[in-house]
Amino acid sequence: MDNPLTHAADFFDDGSVESSKIVSRSVGNRVLTLVCIALSFLAFVPLASILYLVVKNGLPLLDWSVFTQLPPAAGMTGGGFGNAVLGTLVMVGLALVLSAPPGILAAIYICEYQPRGRLAGMVRFVAKLLTGIPSIICGVFAFAAVVLSTGKFSAFAGGVALAVLMLPTILLTAEQALLGVQKAYREASYGLGATRFQTILRVVLPDAMPAIMTGVMLAVARAAGETAPLVFTALFSQFWAKSLMEPTASLSVLIYNFSTMPFEHQVKMAWTASLVLVFLVTVTNITAQLVFSKRQS
């Protein structure tokens, strides 16, 4: 028998058209891989530079007092933005309470009860339209619906504006989450004599919950950073809010106000507020992912 290795070498290196094509294909493969790596870095640069700037400019003023003190008046130094942190938390929390239950229940309806019904089709269509609507429109809507009818700017109006913004995102991600539940689970449950309600409650929802919560957290993270819906609705306040029905400060509006002021201290404070906002959103996201990915496994 001849040496199999020389045989193999002959086989691969016979100088035919085939082998030259193989060389050009593998060169193309390497070039494209390099291009992909380079472009990934390019996409990473703006993200990293935002984080870098926010941390670099925000850290100097960051201490515990920014969470406990009220914003400094124009031209003054010291102070903090405790009322804005609280206001953001309250308004996002209110928006969550207003939008998550109807959003998730509507998703259950359009996914589990009447997926091909007219109402389901309408809800789905409107939700898709709403996700594309600029956030400032949500603010205008809440201004007309709440501020004009109650006669005052308030945290409640801000919460409504954010809820309108969050609702379609929650609804559509929850629908996707429910669609992702294996048919086999539903069949097993129905096969054991469960009703539709029992199947949804005991099998479908627990399985879809991590994905639903991820959608909710995405909506929360987006809402927490919105300025436009709040400038017409919650407005701003230099003081601690005493009720839901009065003008309320928020981090995003504070950043907007302070960053355009001609005072160095206020601009620095806007950076610090940005850092706090980014931190809050990140912590919410990571916590949600940790909690819900653990439940899944």
Added chain:
Amino acid sequence: MTADTMSEKPPIAVRPELSAAATPEIEGSSAGRPDFITVRDFNFFYGRKQALQEISLDIPERQVTAFIGPSGCGKTTLLRNFNRMNELIDGISHTGDIKLAGRSIFDPGIEVIALRRLVGMVFQKSNPFAKSIYENVVYSMRIAGVRERKVLDDTVERSLRAAALWEEVKDRLHESALGLSGGQMQRLCIARAIANRPKVLLMDEPCSALDPIATMRIEELINELKREYTIVIVTHNMQQASRCSDFTGFFYLGSLIEFDRTKKIFTNPQEKRTEDYVTGRFG
């Protein structure tokens, strides 16, 4: 009517006036045992497409009945009519009737939920819930509102023993069912299906995703379970049908070609097409 069928509790929890009506059906069984499921002139449609044509057959009690035939022949469709599982699909319709212990399963007075508690199902792909082994088994009890710890514990042990799984999992009942092997998962699904003591066990190709050893264990289990349950099994595996069934129905293009004792189907079929199929000439 043989003595052993009468010594047990009545075959199905029917109202008294219905058990009287059931008696004539039980007479004249081809198996010498009462016919538990009777199918008469059954046609079934997905939208306009007819999937089953004029099916009539009698499935005897506490025997294993196998449905064989090439893919798309309607055997699974018929199986999924026995617990009205097809109703999860839009646009289905049927004519003819299926009776369980003498009573039509399409009777408006029958709750489909009650029917499915009497007719358990094991699916082709094992589908334990993402819950603990314990919670998987007691699922049918939980949805029926059973809360007594003792009842639930006993059910878990009895069902897992019946499914030949108890010894393997008794020390990890509260661990996730998704950590089991493929064969164990399928036995868990059987335990789950028999937890609330159904009368009929439908098995839709229960071994098609399993290795030969796991398949053998399930087949042994089927032999055990037929002492208590009427079993209908759909299978692509003709050796499996011949090994573990008492009766076999051969389906082709939505029709029941032949239905007889398994031994007869495999050794002396009446129909040419049956013979061609069981000898592997087509399919």
